Amino acid sequence: MRSAAAALLIVAATGCGGRPAELVPPVGEAALVDPDAAFPRVRFADGLVSENDRCPITKRKLSKYFPPVYVNGKPIGFC
Amino acid sequence: MQDPQVQLRELGITLPDVLDPAKTAVLDAEHRSFVGYETYFFADEADKRRFDADPTGSCGILTDPVSKQRFRPGSDSPHSEYKGRTYYFFDAAGRESFERAPDAFAKPNYDKIEIPGMPMMTPGPEPSLR
Numbered sequence: 597m598r599s600a601a602a603a604l605l606i607v608a609a610t611g612c613g614g615r616p617a618e619l620v621p622p623v624g625e626a627a628l629v630d631p632d633a634a635f636p637r638v639r640f641a642d643g644l645v646s647e648n649d650r651c652p653i654t655k656r657k658l659s660k661y662f663p664p665v666y667v668n669g670k671p672i673g674f675c
Numbered sequence: 676m677q678d679p680q681v682q683l684r685e686l687g688i689t690l691p692d693v694l695d696p697a698k699t700a701v702l703d704a705e706h707r708s709f710v711g712y713e714t715y716f717f718a719d720e721a722d723k724r725r726f727d728a729d730p731t732g733s734c735g736i737l738t739d740p741v742s743k744q745r746f747r748p749g750s751d752s753p754h755s756e757y758k759g760r761t762y763y764f765f766d767a768a769g770r771e772s773f774e775r776a777p778d779a780f781a782k783p784n785y786d787k788i789e790i791p792g793m794p795m796m797t798p799g800p801e802p803s804l805r
Contacts, residue, residue, distance in 0.1 A: 614750035617765055620736050622745075642736070642745055647690075652682035663783060666713045667683065668690040668700060669735040 626660040638673045640664050651675035679714055680707065692718040693733050694725060711762045712738045712783055731763065740780040741769040757781055
C-alpha cells in the first residue's frame with residue numbers, strides 16, 4: 597500500500613506539470629552567410645539561416661541587425 | 676504589412692505545413708494563425724484547427740514578448756490573450772509584466788536596436804508579420 601502511494605507521489609511530482617518550457621539559448625551572433633554575394637542570407641543568433649535573401653519590404657540586401665520574423669518556424673530577414 | 680503572405684509569395688518562399696511537413700502551406704489569410712510574434716500557415720483548414728486547439732504542441736520555438744528570449748513552450752506555459760492573439764511566456768513573471776502593459780510588448784520594438792558605431796535605428800518594417 598505504502599509503495600503504491602509512493603509511486604503515485606512520484607508520478608504526481610513528475611507528471612503533473614506536463615511538458616516543461618525550455619529556454620533555447622543563442623548559439624552565436626547574427627552574420628551574413630556569404631558577405632560577397634549580391635544578396636547574402638543571414639544566419640541568425642539561433643543558428644537558423646533566413647529563408648529569404650532580400651528584404652520583403654524594400655527588396656534590398658538583408659541586415660543582420662534586424663531580428664527575424666519567424667513564419668512556420670523559419671526566419672525571415674529584413675533590412 | 677497587413678498581409679505577410681503577399682510579401683512571402685513575392686519572394687517565392689514556400690513553407691512546409693507545421694503539422695505535416697510533407698504538405699506545402701497555403702500562404703493566405705484563411706490558412707494563417709498567429710502565436711505571439713510568430714506566424715504560421717497551414718496546408719488545409721483541418722491542420723489549422725488542430726494547431727489552434729493547442730499551439731504549444733507544434734509551434735516549436737517562440738519568442739518571449741517580455742524577455743525576448745527564445746523558448747520552447749511547455750504544455751502549461753503561462754499565456755495571455757491580447758487583441759485576438761495568444762502570447763506565451765517562458766515564466767509567470769513575464770506574463771505579469773505583459774498584462775500590466777501589453778502595448779509595450781505586443782510587438783517587437785525595433786526602434787531600440789543599437790548598432791555599434793551607428794545612430795539608434797529607426798523602426799524597421801511595421802511588423803504585421805508578427
